[in-house]
Amino acid sequence: MTIQQLVYAITISEVGSMNRAAEDLFITQPTLTKAIKELENELGISLFVRSGKGMTLTPDGRDFIVYAKQISQQYDILKDHFGNAGERKRKFGISTQHYSFAVKAFAELIKDFDLKKYEFVFRETTTRDVIDDVGSMKSDIGILFISEYNRKVIEKKLRDNDLRFVHLIDCKACVYIAKDHPLADADELTMEDLAPYPCLAFEQGEGDPIYYSEEILAEKDYPRRIKVCDRASGLNLMTELNGYTLCSGIILDDINGQQYKMIRFRGDDDDAVMHIGYIIKNNIEITSLTEGYIQEVKKILKIG
Numbered sequence: 672m673t674i675q676q677l678v679y680a681i682t683i684s685e686v687g688s689m690n691r692a693a694e695d696l697f698i699t700q701p702t703l704t705k706a707i708k709e710l711e712n713e714l715g716i717s718l719f720v721r722s723g724k725g726m727t728l729t730p731d732g733r734d735f736i737v738y739a740k741q742i743s744q745q746y747d748i749l750k751d752h753f754g755n756a757g758e759r760k761r762k763f764g765i766s767t768q769h770y771s772f773a774v775k776a777f778a779e780l781i782k783d784f785d786l787k788k789y790e791f792v793f794r795e796t797t798t799r800d801v802i803d804d805v806g807s808m809k810s811d812i813g814i815l816f817i818s819e820y821n822r823k824v825i826e827k828k829l830r831d832n833d834l835r836f837v838h839l840i841d842c843k844a845c846v847y848i849a850k851d852h853p854l855a856d857a858d859e860l861t862m863e864d865l866a867p868y869p870c871l872a873f874e875q876g877e878g879d880p881i882y883y884s885e886e887i888l889a890e891k892d893y894p895r896r897i898k899v900c901d902r903a904s905g906l907n908l909m910t911e912l913n914g915y916t917l918c919s920g921i922i923l924d925d926i927n928g929q930q931y932k933m934i935r936f937r938g939d940d941d942d943a944v945m946h947i948g949y950i951i952k953n954n955i956e957i958t959s960l961t962e963g964y965i966q967e968v969k970k971i972l973k974i975g
Contacts, residue, residue: 672710672713672714674742674743674746675706676706676707676709676710677739677742677743678696678743679692679696679703679706679707679710680707680710680718680732680735680736680739681736681739681740681743682695682696683703683707683719683726684719684726684728684732684736687725687726687727688725688726689703689704689721689725689726692726707719714735716729716731716732716735717729717731717732718731718732718735718736719732736807737806737807737808737832737833740807740808740809741808741955744808747762761788761789761790761960762789762790762791762792763789763790763791763792763811763958763960763961763964764791764792764793764794764804764809764810764811765777765792765793765794765810765811765812765813765814765964766794766796766800766801766804766805766809766810766812766813766814767793767794767795767796767801767813767814767815768795768796768798768801768814768815768816768873768885769795769873769885769901769902769905770814770919770921770947771902771921771922771923772921772923772968772971772972773795773814773968774793774795775923775967775971776964776967776968776970776971777791777793777964777967779967779970779971780960780963780964780967792810794810795901795902797873797874797875797876797879797883798815798825798875798879798883798884798885799828799875799876799879799883800876801813801814801815801950802815802825802828802829802832802834802950803832805832805834805950805951805952806831806832806833806834806952807832808952808955811951811958811960811961812949812950812951812961812964812965813834813949813950813951814947814948814949814950814968815947815948815950816842816885816887816919816945816946816947816948817836817945817946817948818887818943818944818945818946819943819944820882820889820890820943821882821883821884824880824882824883825882825883829950833952833953833954834950834951834952834953835950835951835953836948836949836950837948837949837950837951838946838947838948839947839948839949839968839969839972839974840921840947840948840972840974841944841945841946841947842919842920842921842944842945842947843920843935843936843943843944843945844887844888844917844918844920844936844938844943844945845917845918845919845920845933845934845935845936846860846865846915846916846917846933846934846935846936847909847915847916847917847918847920847922847931847932847933848909848913848914848915848931848932848934849909849910849913849930849931849932850930850931850932851910851930852868852913852915853913854868854915854934855932855934857934858934858935859934859935859936859937860934860935860936860937861936861937861938862891862938865915866894866895867895868895868912868913868914868915869895869896869897869908869912869913869914869915870886870893870895870896870897870914870915870916870917871896871897871899871905871908871909871914871915871916872884872885872886872889872896872897872898872899872916873885873886873898873899873900873905874898874899874900886916886917886918887917887918887919887943887944887945888917888938888943897912897914906931909931910930917936919945919947920933921947921972923971949965949968
Protein backbone atom coordinates (compact mmCIF):
# COMPACT_ATOMS: atom_id res chain seq x y z
CA MET A 672 0.00 0.00 0.00
CA THR A 673 1.37 3.41 -0.98
CA ILE A 674 0.44 7.03 -0.31
CA GLN A 675 -0.18 7.35 -4.04
CA GLN A 676 -2.77 4.57 -3.92
CA LEU A 677 -4.48 6.29 -0.99
CA VAL A 678 -4.64 9.55 -2.92
CA TYR A 679 -6.08 7.70 -5.91
CA ALA A 680 -8.82 6.11 -3.78
CA ILE A 681 -9.63 9.40 -2.03
CA THR A 682 -9.93 11.22 -5.35
CA ILE A 683 -12.31 8.61 -6.78
CA SER A 684 -14.46 8.77 -3.64
CA GLU A 685 -14.72 12.56 -3.95
CA VAL A 686 -15.53 12.82 -7.67
CA GLY A 687 -17.47 9.55 -8.04
CA SER A 688 -15.99 8.70 -11.42
CA MET A 689 -12.94 6.78 -12.58
CA ASN A 690 -12.66 8.93 -15.72
CA ARG A 691 -12.92 12.20 -13.80
CA ALA A 692 -10.48 11.01 -11.15
CA ALA A 693 -7.92 10.04 -13.82
CA GLU A 694 -8.23 13.49 -15.38
CA ASP A 695 -7.80 15.23 -12.02
CA LEU A 696 -4.78 13.07 -11.19
CA PHE A 697 -3.24 13.53 -14.67
CA ILE A 698 -2.92 9.78 -15.26
CA THR A 699 -4.58 7.34 -17.63
CA GLN A 700 -7.68 5.45 -16.60
CA PRO A 701 -6.01 2.01 -17.07
CA THR A 702 -3.22 3.11 -14.73
CA LEU A 703 -5.73 4.23 -12.13
CA THR A 704 -7.85 1.08 -12.49
CA LYS A 705 -4.76 -1.12 -12.09
CA ALA A 706 -3.62 0.76 -8.96
CA ILE A 707 -7.04 0.47 -7.27
CA LYS A 708 -7.31 -3.22 -8.18
CA GLU A 709 -3.90 -3.90 -6.65
CA LEU A 710 -4.92 -1.99 -3.52
CA GLU A 711 -8.17 -3.96 -3.19
CA ASN A 712 -6.31 -7.25 -3.68
CA GLU A 713 -3.79 -6.30 -0.99
CA LEU A 714 -6.55 -5.32 1.45
CA GLY A 715 -8.82 -8.22 0.58
CA ILE A 716 -11.86 -5.95 0.26
CA SER A 717 -13.77 -4.09 -2.43
CA LEU A 718 -13.56 -0.32 -2.05
CA PHE A 719 -16.01 0.72 -4.75
CA VAL A 720 -19.19 -0.44 -6.43
CA ARG A 721 -18.93 0.19 -10.14
CA SER A 722 -22.09 1.02 -12.11
CA GLY A 723 -23.24 3.02 -15.09
CA LYS A 724 -23.72 6.00 -12.77
CA GLY A 725 -20.13 5.98 -11.58
CA MET A 726 -18.22 4.80 -8.51
CA THR A 727 -19.70 4.61 -5.03
CA LEU A 728 -18.01 3.44 -1.85
CA THR A 729 -18.80 0.08 -0.31
CA PRO A 730 -19.28 -0.07 3.50
CA ASP A 731 -15.66 -1.26 3.75
CA GLY A 732 -14.67 1.49 1.37
CA ARG A 733 -16.28 4.19 3.53
CA ASP A 734 -14.33 3.00 6.57
CA PHE A 735 -11.12 2.80 4.56
CA ILE A 736 -11.45 6.33 3.16
CA VAL A 737 -11.80 7.84 6.64
CA TYR A 738 -8.43 6.38 7.64
CA ALA A 739 -6.90 7.05 4.24
CA LYS A 740 -7.72 10.75 4.54
CA GLN A 741 -6.16 10.90 7.99
CA ILE A 742 -2.97 9.32 6.67
CA SER A 743 -2.94 11.55 3.58
CA GLN A 744 -3.43 14.67 5.68
CA GLN A 745 -0.63 13.69 8.05
CA TYR A 746 1.60 12.95 5.07
CA ASP A 747 0.90 16.43 3.67
CA ILE A 748 1.74 17.97 7.04
CA LEU A 749 5.03 16.05 7.10
CA LYS A 750 5.92 17.30 3.63
CA ASP A 751 4.97 20.85 4.55
CA HIS A 752 7.21 20.79 7.61
CA PHE A 753 10.10 18.63 6.51
CA GLY A 754 9.99 18.29 2.75
CA ASN A 755 11.46 20.58 0.16
CA ALA A 756 8.03 21.53 -1.16
CA GLY A 757 7.69 24.38 1.28
CA GLU A 758 5.51 26.35 -1.12
CA ARG A 759 2.50 24.09 -0.62
CA LYS A 760 -0.43 25.91 0.92
CA ARG A 761 -1.62 24.84 4.35
CA LYS A 762 -5.31 23.92 4.24
CA PHE A 763 -8.05 24.76 6.74
CA GLY A 764 -11.73 23.99 6.24
CA ILE A 765 -14.95 24.70 8.13
CA SER A 766 -18.37 23.15 7.58
CA THR A 767 -21.34 24.76 9.28
CA GLN A 768 -25.06 25.14 9.39
CA HIS A 769 -26.24 28.59 8.30
CA TYR A 770 -24.98 30.95 11.02
CA SER A 771 -23.84 34.51 10.41
CA PHE A 772 -21.51 34.34 13.41
CA ALA A 773 -19.70 31.40 11.79
CA VAL A 774 -19.07 33.53 8.68
CA LYS A 775 -17.88 36.49 10.74
CA ALA A 776 -15.48 34.37 12.80
CA PHE A 777 -14.05 32.84 9.62
CA ALA A 778 -13.45 36.29 8.12
CA GLU A 779 -11.77 37.52 11.30
CA LEU A 780 -9.54 34.44 11.42
CA ILE A 781 -8.11 34.72 7.93
CA LYS A 782 -7.35 38.44 8.19
CA ASP A 783 -4.12 37.56 9.98
CA PHE A 784 -2.90 35.05 7.39
CA ASP A 785 -1.18 35.30 4.05
CA LEU A 786 -3.59 33.77 1.53
CA LYS A 787 -0.64 33.00 -0.74
CA LYS A 788 0.46 30.45 1.86
CA TYR A 789 -2.90 29.17 3.10
CA GLU A 790 -5.97 27.66 1.48
CA PHE A 791 -9.14 28.40 3.45
CA VAL A 792 -12.49 26.73 2.69
CA PHE A 793 -15.85 27.76 4.19
CA ARG A 794 -18.71 25.33 3.58
CA GLU A 795 -22.23 26.41 4.57
CA THR A 796 -24.14 23.20 4.08
CA THR A 797 -26.64 20.63 5.36
CA THR A 798 -26.48 19.10 8.81
CA ARG A 799 -25.53 15.69 7.43
CA ASP A 800 -22.71 17.18 5.37
CA VAL A 801 -21.39 19.16 8.33
CA ILE A 802 -20.97 15.90 10.24
CA ASP A 803 -19.69 13.91 7.26
CA ASP A 804 -17.19 16.62 6.29
CA VAL A 805 -15.60 16.68 9.74
CA GLY A 806 -15.87 12.91 10.11
CA SER A 807 -13.96 12.38 6.87
CA MET A 808 -11.55 15.23 7.72
CA LYS A 809 -12.63 17.18 4.67
CA SER A 810 -13.16 20.00 7.19
CA ASP A 811 -11.26 20.60 10.41
CA ILE A 812 -14.26 21.76 12.43
CA GLY A 813 -18.04 21.95 12.14
CA ILE A 814 -20.72 24.18 13.68
CA LEU A 815 -24.22 22.90 14.47
CA PHE A 816 -26.83 22.72 17.20
CA ILE A 817 -28.32 19.96 19.33
CA SER A 818 -31.74 20.09 21.00
CA GLU A 819 -33.63 17.65 23.16
CA TYR A 820 -35.68 16.78 20.08
CA ASN A 821 -32.76 15.83 17.82
CA ARG A 822 -30.17 14.83 20.45
CA LYS A 823 -30.36 11.04 20.09
CA VAL A 824 -30.12 11.11 16.29
CA ILE A 825 -27.33 13.70 16.11
CA GLU A 826 -25.26 12.16 18.89
CA LYS A 827 -25.47 8.72 17.26
CA LYS A 828 -24.34 10.23 13.96
CA LEU A 829 -21.43 11.89 15.76
CA ARG A 830 -20.40 8.63 17.45
CA ASP A 831 -20.55 6.80 14.13
CA ASN A 832 -18.11 9.38 12.72
CA ASP A 833 -15.83 9.36 15.79
CA LEU A 834 -16.67 12.98 16.59
CA ARG A 835 -17.32 14.93 19.76
CA PHE A 836 -19.59 17.93 20.34
CA VAL A 837 -18.25 20.85 22.37
CA HIS A 838 -20.96 23.15 23.72
CA LEU A 839 -20.67 26.92 23.18
CA ILE A 840 -23.97 28.65 23.94
CA ASP A 841 -27.68 28.04 24.58
CA CYS A 842 -30.36 29.95 22.67
CA LYS A 843 -34.15 30.00 22.86
CA ALA A 844 -36.28 30.34 19.74
CA CYS A 845 -36.63 33.76 18.13
CA VAL A 846 -38.63 34.88 15.12
CA TYR A 847 -36.57 36.52 12.38
CA ILE A 848 -38.52 38.79 10.01
CA ALA A 849 -38.09 41.86 7.81
CA LYS A 850 -38.43 45.24 9.53
CA ASP A 851 -41.44 46.12 7.35
CA HIS A 852 -43.24 42.83 8.11
CA PRO A 853 -46.85 43.31 9.31
CA LEU A 854 -45.85 41.79 12.68
CA ALA A 855 -42.66 43.80 13.08
CA ASP A 856 -43.99 45.95 15.95
CA ALA A 857 -44.88 42.99 18.18
CA ASP A 858 -42.94 42.36 21.39
CA GLU A 859 -43.41 38.61 21.06
CA LEU A 860 -45.02 36.24 18.57
CA THR A 861 -46.85 32.93 18.80
CA MET A 862 -47.39 30.15 16.28
CA GLU A 863 -50.95 31.43 15.87
CA ASP A 864 -49.65 34.91 14.96
CA LEU A 865 -47.29 33.40 12.38
CA ALA A 866 -49.79 31.01 10.78
CA PRO A 867 -50.76 33.31 7.85
CA TYR A 868 -47.12 33.71 6.75
CA PRO A 869 -44.67 31.28 5.13
CA CYS A 870 -42.03 29.66 7.30
CA LEU A 871 -38.60 29.60 5.63
CA ALA A 872 -36.36 26.60 6.34
CA PHE A 873 -33.04 25.39 5.00
CA GLU A 874 -33.36 22.36 2.77
CA GLN A 875 -31.59 19.22 3.93
CA GLY A 876 -30.63 16.24 1.82
CA GLU A 877 -33.28 14.12 0.15
CA GLY A 878 -34.47 11.49 2.58
CA ASP A 879 -32.81 13.11 5.59
CA PRO A 880 -34.99 12.94 8.71
CA ILE A 881 -36.54 16.04 10.25
CA TYR A 882 -34.05 15.67 13.09
CA TYR A 883 -31.42 17.16 10.75
CA SER A 884 -33.41 20.41 10.37
CA GLU A 885 -31.50 23.59 11.19
CA GLU A 886 -34.52 25.32 12.71
CA ILE A 887 -35.66 24.74 16.27
CA LEU A 888 -39.25 23.42 16.55
CA ALA A 889 -38.95 22.01 13.02
CA GLU A 890 -41.18 19.14 14.09
CA LYS A 891 -44.19 21.48 14.32
CA ASP A 892 -46.90 21.40 11.67
CA TYR A 893 -46.39 24.53 9.58
CA PRO A 894 -49.29 25.21 7.17
CA ARG A 895 -46.98 27.22 4.88
CA ARG A 896 -43.33 26.27 4.49
CA ILE A 897 -40.71 27.16 1.88
CA LYS A 898 -37.34 25.40 1.65
CA VAL A 899 -34.23 27.31 0.60
CA CYS A 900 -30.60 26.28 0.10
CA ASP A 901 -28.75 29.47 1.04
CA ARG A 902 -29.08 32.41 3.38
CA ALA A 903 -29.29 35.07 0.64
CA SER A 904 -32.33 33.43 -0.97
CA GLY A 905 -33.97 33.07 2.42
CA LEU A 906 -33.50 36.75 3.22
CA ASN A 907 -34.87 37.80 -0.18
CA LEU A 908 -37.96 35.64 0.23
CA MET A 909 -38.38 36.90 3.77
CA THR A 910 -38.68 40.41 2.35
CA GLU A 911 -40.73 39.63 -0.74
CA LEU A 912 -43.22 37.21 0.86
CA ASN A 913 -43.37 38.42 4.47
CA GLY A 914 -41.78 35.15 5.45
CA TYR A 915 -40.17 34.29 8.76
CA THR A 916 -37.84 31.75 10.28
CA LEU A 917 -37.36 30.44 13.80
CA CYS A 918 -33.71 30.71 14.74
CA SER A 919 -31.17 31.18 17.52
CA GLY A 920 -31.44 34.95 17.63
CA ILE A 921 -27.69 35.33 16.98
CA ILE A 922 -27.76 37.61 13.97
CA LEU A 923 -25.04 40.01 12.80
CA ASP A 924 -26.18 43.08 10.88
CA ASP A 925 -22.87 43.40 9.03
CA ILE A 926 -23.44 39.92 7.56
CA ASN A 927 -27.22 39.76 7.10
CA GLY A 928 -27.99 43.45 6.66
CA GLN A 929 -29.94 45.88 8.81
CA GLN A 930 -33.39 45.52 7.25
CA TYR A 931 -34.40 42.63 9.51
CA LYS A 932 -35.29 42.25 13.17
CA MET A 933 -35.60 39.62 15.87
CA ILE A 934 -38.72 39.07 18.01
CA ARG A 935 -39.10 36.69 20.92
CA PHE A 936 -41.13 33.55 20.19
CA ARG A 937 -43.66 32.44 22.78
CA GLY A 938 -45.36 29.06 22.77
CA ASP A 939 -45.92 25.78 24.52
CA ASP A 940 -42.27 24.98 23.87
CA ASP A 941 -40.76 27.92 25.70
CA ASP A 942 -38.31 25.49 27.26
CA ALA A 943 -37.00 24.42 23.82
CA VAL A 944 -33.33 25.35 23.59
CA MET A 945 -30.73 25.24 20.83
CA HIS A 946 -27.42 24.03 22.25
CA ILE A 947 -24.98 25.47 19.71
CA GLY A 948 -21.43 24.16 19.58
CA TYR A 949 -18.66 22.82 17.41
CA ILE A 950 -17.71 19.28 16.41
CA ILE A 951 -14.18 17.96 15.98
CA LYS A 952 -12.57 14.59 15.41
CA ASN A 953 -11.70 12.50 18.44
CA ASN A 954 -8.04 11.73 19.12
CA ILE A 955 -6.81 14.34 16.63
CA GLU A 956 -4.70 17.21 17.92
CA ILE A 957 -6.41 20.58 17.48
CA THR A 958 -4.35 22.78 15.17
CA SER A 959 -3.54 26.42 15.85
CA LEU A 960 -5.92 27.40 13.04
CA THR A 961 -8.78 25.43 14.56
CA GLU A 962 -8.07 26.90 17.99
CA GLY A 963 -7.89 30.37 16.46
CA TYR A 964 -11.29 29.91 14.83
CA ILE A 965 -12.83 28.70 18.08
CA GLN A 966 -11.53 31.80 19.85
CA GLU A 967 -12.98 34.09 17.15
CA VAL A 968 -16.38 32.39 17.55
CA LYS A 969 -16.22 32.86 21.31
CA LYS A 970 -15.41 36.56 20.90
CA ILE A 971 -18.46 37.09 18.70
CA LEU A 972 -20.72 35.09 21.02
CA LYS A 973 -19.19 36.90 24.02
CA ILE A 974 -18.17 33.65 25.68
CA GLY A 975 -15.43 34.02 28.31
